Amino acid sequence: MSGTGRVKVGIIGSRFEAEIHAESFKMVPDEAEVVAVASPTPGNAEAFAKRFGIPRFFTDYRQMLVEKDIELVTIAAPNALHAQMTVDIAKAGKHVLCEKPLCMTLEEADWMIDTCKQQGVLLMYAEELFFTPKYVRAKQMADEGAFGKIYLVKQSEKHFGPHGDWFWDVERSGGGVMMDMGCHGIAFCYWFLDRVPIKSVYCHLATHVHADKTKGDDDALCILEFEDGATGVIEDSWARRGGMHDRAEIYGEGGLTVADLHMGNALPTFSEYGYGYAVEKAPTTKGWTYPVYEELWNYGFPQEMRHFARCVRGKETPQATGEDGRVVQEVLYACYQSAGTGAKVQLPFRPKGVKRPIDLWKKI
Numbered sequence: 486m487s488g489t490g491r492v493k494v495g496i497i498g499s500r501f502e503a504e505i506h507a508e509s510f511k512m513v514p515d516e517a518e519v520v521a522v523a524s525p526t527p528g529n530a531e532a533f534a535k536r537f538g539i540p541r542f543f544t545d546y547r548q549m550l551v552e553k554d555i556e557l558v559t560i561a562a563p564n565a566l567h568a569q570m571t572v573d574i575a576k577a578g579k580h581v582l583c584e585k586p587l588c589m590t591l592e593e594a595d596w597m598i599d600t601c602k603q604q605g606v607l608l609m610y611a612e613e614l615f616f617t618p619k620y621v622r623a624k625q626m627a628d629e630g631a632f633g634k635i636y637l638v639k640q641s642e643k644h645f646g647p648h649g650d651w652f653w654d655v656e657r658s659g660g661g662v663m664m665d666m667g668c669h670g671i672a673f674c675y676w677f678l679d680r681v682p683i684k685s686v687y688c689h690l691a692t693h694v695h696a697d698k699t700k701g702d703d704d705a706l707c708i709l710e711f712e713d714g715a716t717g718v719i720e721d722s723w724a725r726r727g728g729m730h731d732r733a734e735i736y737g738e739g740g741l742t743v744a745d746l747h748m749g750n751a752l753p754t755f756s757e758y759g760y761g762y763a764v765e766k767a768p769t770t771k772g773w774t775y776p777v778y779e780e781l782w783n784y785g786f787p788q789e790m791r792h793f794a795r796c797v798r799g800k801e802t803p804q805a806t807g808e809d810g811r812v813v814q815e816v817l818y819a820c821y822q823s824a825g826t827g828a829k830v831q832l833p834f835r836p837k838g839v840k841r842p843i844d845l846w847k848k849i
């Protein structure tokens with residue numbers, strides 16, 4: 486499919502991440518327009534379409550895939566659905582933009598990548614950290630040699646737990662916080678170090694505060710060893726109070742940089758009375774808070790959507806692909822295996838027949 490003009494986009498999902506997709510595409514109107522949305526709960530897609538001025542809405546995404554003019558479909562649905570949706574979209578001849586983590590298993594990752602190749606469509610992996618302005622700036626400096634040889638890349642994302650029920654249900658999510666947010670950290674370290682192969686993975690997982698809600702991990706510490714000798718350290722939590730935390734630290738023999746997505750950009754604020762919204766997952770706006778501004782732009786979502794739309798038009802080459810998602814998936818397997826055995830796991834690590842990554846940690 487090689488159209489011209491604005492890329493016509495369909496979105497699957499109508500809640501948290503679907504809203505981010507719709508808002509972000511609105512911010513890049515020269516490149517793309519959302520023309521349809523699909524979500525199964527009656528009324529949800531319609532309400533979403535009204536909110537964002539989207540002309541068509543569906544309760545079954547397969548009906549949306551019949552629409553001839555749609556060129557790119559984004560998947561903002563629970564993890565367990567990503568693989569089948571990707572294959573259905575590709576078979577309908579449309580490009581795929583799949584949210585992270587790519588899927589549940591390595592077999593699914595292969596199926597998604599192979600099908601998209603066979604169908605001649607792009608499989609793009611929605612890792613916005615590759616587009617986050619502060620992180621991109623850190624990488625630019627590293628690429629210019631500012632820090633010399635990099636020996637340590639740290640990335641962490643923390644809050645007090647996700648907003649949707651399915652995240653807590655390992656059948657639909659595949660795992661806990663390591664799966665949900667650790668996938669960002671793995672992708673970030675891999676991207677930052679120019680996709681040098683990962684040699685080994687060591688990981689500790691725990692469920693500290695949400696055992697009543699989930700069988701999954703709510704706190705994760707992970708060490709990646711890269712083939713060039715660099716180390717990646719990933720820390721993620723659903724147990725941290727106080728709203729969203731997202732931060733990277735880069736250390737080289739010649740220097741360092743720290744990129745805190747929220748604190749560096751926030752307005753230290755005190756309010757006796759509260760106000761509308763501070764930052765993602767902040768529980769209150771009273772007392773001391775740290776409201777952000779231009780939140781989507783600071784995360785890189787509109788930049789990401791602009792890039793992917795341009796890829797559909799052949800103006801750019803995808804910077805985040807199904808193959809990146811598969812590397813992350815393999816490391817996720819290794820994380821859960823390491824946490825289960827207490828041992829460092831060497832890559833490649835491709836055990837067959839795993840149903841959910843979390844099964845490598847503990848039998849549920």
Ligand SMILES: NC(=O)c1ccc[n+]([C@@H]2O[C@H](COP(=O)([O-])OP(=O)(O)OC[C@H]3O[C@@H](n4cnc5c(N)ncnc54)[C@H](O)[C@@H]3O)[C@@H](O)[C@H]2O)c1
Nearest residue numbers: 498499500501502503524525561562563564584585586649
């Ligand atoms: N890139 C990021 O930073 C980021 C942030 C949040 C979520 N995500 C990812 O986005 C995806 C969606 O998460 P979310 O936070 O939007 O969850 P959510 O619970 O807010 O929304 C899930 C959506 O999926 C829809 N859905 C469920 N079953 C469906 C089906 N059979 N067909 C079509 N739609 C279906 C639901 O109706 C709902 O609209 C997940 O894979 C998640 O990991 C990514």
